[in-house]
Amino acid sequence: MSRRTLVFFVCSPHSRTGATTAARLLTDYYLSRGVPVEGFDTDSREPCYALRFPGLSQVVDICDVKGQISLFDRLLVPDDTPKIIDVWSRSFDQLFATIAEIGFLDEARRAGVEPIILYQSDSSQMAASNARMLNTTWPDLWMTVIHNEGAAPLGPEALQILAQYPSRGKLVIPRLEAAIAQSLDDFDFSLSAFLQAPPPTMSIVVRAALKAWLLPIFTQLQSFELRLDLQSSEFLR
Amino acid sequence: MKPTVIVVGADKGGVGKTTIARAVLDFLSLNNIQTRAFDTETPRGTLHRFHPDETMIVDLTSTADQMKIIDTLNSSQAKVSVIDVRAGGLSPALEALDEIGFFDAVKAGEFRFILLHVIGPSIASLDEIAEIAPYMTDANYFMVKNHVNDTTFFEWDPQTHAKYFEDVNTTGEITIPKLGELAYEQVELAGTPYSTFIANQTAEGEPADHSFVLRGYVRTWLARVADEFERVGLLDLINGAGKGR
Numbered sequence: 001m002s003r004r005t006l007v008f009f010v011c012s013p014h015s016r017t018g019a020t021t022a023a024r025l026l027t028d029y030y031l032s033r034g035v036p037v038e039g040f041d042t043d044s045r046e047p048c049y050a051l052r053f054p055g056l057s058q059v060v061d062i063c064d065v066k067g068q069i070s071l072f073d074r075l076l077v078p079d080d081t082p083k084i085i086d087v088w089s090r091s092f093d094q095l096f097a098t099i100a101e102i103g104f105l106d107e108a109r110r111a112g113v114e115p116i117i118l119y120q121s122d123s124s125q126m127a128a129s130n131a132r133m134l135n136t137t138w139p140d141l142w143m144t145v146i147h148n149e150g151a152a153p154l155g156p157e158a159l160q161i162l163a164q165y166p167s168r169g170k171l172v173i174p175r176l177e178a179a180i181a182q183s184l185d186d187f188d189f190s191l192s193a194f195l196q197a198p199p200p201t202m203s204i205v206v207r208a209a210l211k212a213w214l215l216p217i218f219t220q221l222q223s224f225e226l227r228l229d230l231q232s233s234e235f236l237r
Numbered sequence: 238m239k240p241t242v243i244v245v246g247a248d249k250g251g252v253g254k255t256t257i258a259r260a261v262l263d264f265l266s267l268n269n270i271q272t273r274a275f276d277t278e279t280p281r282g283t284l285h286r287f288h289p290d291e292t293m294i295v296d297l298t299s300t301a302d303q304m305k306i307i308d309t310l311n312s313s314q315a316k317v318s319v320i321d322v323r324a325g326g327l328s329p330a331l332e333a334l335d336e337i338g339f340f341d342a343v344k345a346g347e348f349r350f351i352l353l354h355v356i357g358p359s360i361a362s363l364d365e366i367a368e369i370a371p372y373m374t375d376a377n378y379f380m381v382k383n384h385v386n387d388t389t390f391f392e393w394d395p396q397t398h399a400k401y402f403e404d405v406n407t408t409g410e411i412t413i414p415k416l417g418e419l420a421y422e423q424v425e426l427a428g429t430p431y432s433t434f435i436a437n438q439t440a441e442g443e444p445a446d447h448s449f450v451l452r453g454y455v456r457t458w459l460a461r462v463a464d465e466f467e468r469v470g471l472l473d474l475i476n477g478a479g480k481g482r
Contacts, residue, residue: 065419069450102453
């Protein structure tokens with residue numbers, strides 16, 4: 001089986017759809033399994049993702065060529081370390097324009113790097129049409145939709161809305177009760193550390209609820225990772 | 238294939254003549270057209286720095302150097318000769334070529350002559366056209382607007398445009414797109430042809446350590462420049478299949 005270095009662009013053209021949460025969950029998923037990861041946050045104004053992972057992430061301004069060099073030149077290093085990019089909604093257009101302009105996807109494949117889009121769904125037509133446009137432009141680019149039921153609920157039309165996304169599978173992040181969600185706000189709170197040893201001061205109820213929320217998400221990510229591994233297997237093509 | 242001389246020039250300085258000459262050399266090389274180049278920026282040529290293997294530094298007003306160029310047009314394996322004329326040297330260069338009978342040979346169909354006239358943003362650039370017009374009767378004249386250094390061009394009033402161009406038959410107009418400052422600067426520092434920079438190699442052919450992002454920008458820019466050269470039929474012209482002279 002030939003392993004490729006995975007690069008995840010967690011993105012949405014709209015704010016508050018849960019992209020940072022998804023990037024955080026993915027990062028903590030790898031860390032909980034002892035896999036080192038490298039993160040990038042394209043929101044230079046409020047880098048909430050980078051602030052959570054200070055030792056392993058950096059803020060990059062992709063409107064600036066120097067920022068683009070910091071990001072894309074690093075992403076092309078095939079070192080088996082998964083790279084996770086939390087794409088700020090305001091840099092969504094710039095990101096894909098740059099990817100097109102510099103020919104990043106072709107070079108990535110040549111270098112043994114597999115770019116993956118984790119696209120946050122929302123109820124707008126524009127989000128789905130942007131996803132279709134990306135798929136039309138780059139049909140070989142792996143895209144999986146993430147439906148965050150708390151940040152961007154789709155309502156009773158969820159299945160029809162998700163069907164509009166040209167996605168290879170979807171991941172669902174269930175809604176978390178506000179009282180429990182509050183425990184996630186602290187920048188020093190690590191989900192991977194929580195799974196290994198919950199803080200003794202944490203309420204047993206919160207602890208149980210958080211585990212009940214987190215474990216199914218990590219199980220989905222594990223299945224997703226397995227699927228990616230199978231996809232990259234030369235023997236199964 | 239008839240020997241072709243491509244002169245890249247302007248009387249005004251700082252309009253990016255060498256940038257265009259370099260792009261032409263890369264374009265022809267990528268299309269497998271053997272080309273030689275002459276740099277008239279004596280004693281130290283800029284074009285020569287980027288393309289040392291195929292470029293010779295010459296003084297167009299010296300008889301010995303004129304012979305090196307013109308007398309070898311037929312015998313040289315390279316059927317295309319690109320002459321990068323230093324700033325302010327276009328009119329004297331054309332005058333010198335005229336004196337040695339080069340334009341008579343072009344008229345007789347012995348050689349093909351292409352002028353890439355790189356114009357600056359001001360209308361003063363257009364005054365050059367009046368000076369070079371007498372030599373353009375049998376030439377293929379291309380006006381080149383170079384945006385590589387973020388130059389902006391005014392929209393010419395059609396009457397003004399017609400007035401300046403009444404004595405020159407324009408074969409086409411070439412627009413060179415902008416290249417980001419950092420990418421432009423890094424290729425300058427590398428001192429290699431654009432294609433070598435894109436291939437991440439040094440001038441000696443060793444692996445280089447150029448940023449992929451910058452190489453990507455240069456690759457896209459060079460592809461757009463090549464599209465422009467294709468659009469105006471430069472290759473067809475050189476191969477004798479175009480509508481030019």
